[in-house]
Amino acid sequence: MPHRTPLATALPDAVSYERYLARVERAVAPLGFDREHSFTAVSVCRDELTQPLLGAIARRWDQPFNLGGLGAMPSLGRTGWRAALSHVPDDAERGRLMVFGFPHIGIGPDGEVGENLRRHQHLPTATCGAMVALLASLGQPAEPLPEGLDDREAERLRAVIEGHANGLPEDLLELTRLAAAAVDAEIWSELDALEAYRDMDIVVMCGIQIHLPDEVDHIAPTAGAFQGADGQRVPIEL
Ligand SMILES: [Zn+2]
Numbered sequence: 001m002p003h004r005t006p007l008a009t010a011l012p013d014a015v016s017y018e019r020y021l022a023r024v025e026r027a028v029a030p031l032g033f034d035r036e037h038s039f040t041a042v043s044v045c046r047d048e049l050t051q052p053l054l055g056a057i058a059r060r061w062d063q064p065f066n067l068g069g070l071g072a073m074p075s076l077g078r079t080g081w082r083a084a085l086s087h088v089p090d091d092a093e094r095g096r097l098m099v100f101g102f103p104h105i106g107i108g109p110d111g112e113v114g115e116n117l118r119r120h121q122h123l124p125t126a127t128c129g130a131m132v133a134l135l136a137s138l139g140q141p142a143e144p145l146p147e148g149l150d151d152r153e154a155e156r157l158r159a160v161i162e163g164h165a166n167g168l169p170e171d172l173l174e175l176t177r178l179a180a181a182a183v184d185a186e187i188w189s190e191l192d193a194l195e196a197y198r199d200m201d202i203v204v205m206c207g208i209q210i211h212l213p214d215e216v217d218h219i220a221p222t223a224g225a226f227q228g229a230d231g232q233r234v235p236i237e238l
Helices: 004-010 016-030 048-061 077-086 129-137 152-162 172-193
Strands: 038-044 095-102 105-106 198-213 213-226 233-235
Touching: 016 048, 016 213, 038 048, 048 095, 048 105, 048 213, 077 172, 095 172, 105 152, 105 172, 129 152, 129 172, 129 213, 152 172, 172 198, 172 213
Parallel strands: 038 095, 095 198, 105 198
Antiparallel strands: 198 213, 213 233
């Protein structure tokens, strides 16, 4: 299986998404996060390949709120975040919100990082397409668009990631790692700005979702933290 070598080299911490979610479940249970009272919100890319993960999260914690835009960057804005927070169960003393953020990357049938062979296609295509497009646009002038059309999600993805680095890396894997850190920071920025911890305990878990040929998706964890009523963030180790 040619994809195993790049996976072990590039993302050695990756485990199947079911194993990852089981570890998360074990880690957050002592913090009071159970299926009945927890609410999940998930930021994944719009790519259809990301969707099976949402089903797995729903099976453990019920249906998640969808935060994500291109590259898994939360794209719902203040109004969307307010809506998500207002859906957290309120039948316990404090709510319990679990937010997941997963930029993604593919490994193709020949072990090529950054692509997947999709159903009923003959040649692999880019995964994540938004990240590959971002890399291709480095140093290039913005593409002109007809009036009334926009590319704001991609522009915002670039701006937020650039805000976390001194220049963007030219390597897709490095860019994806940077995106995972940027998504994590972006999630916390909005939660902190809305002072969500005053009403609810919060867990934010981020990682890189990896699509493999003929194998279930994997997750390489990149960050995890808990925030309780005191507003302090405590790292979660998986
Ligand atoms: Zn994508």
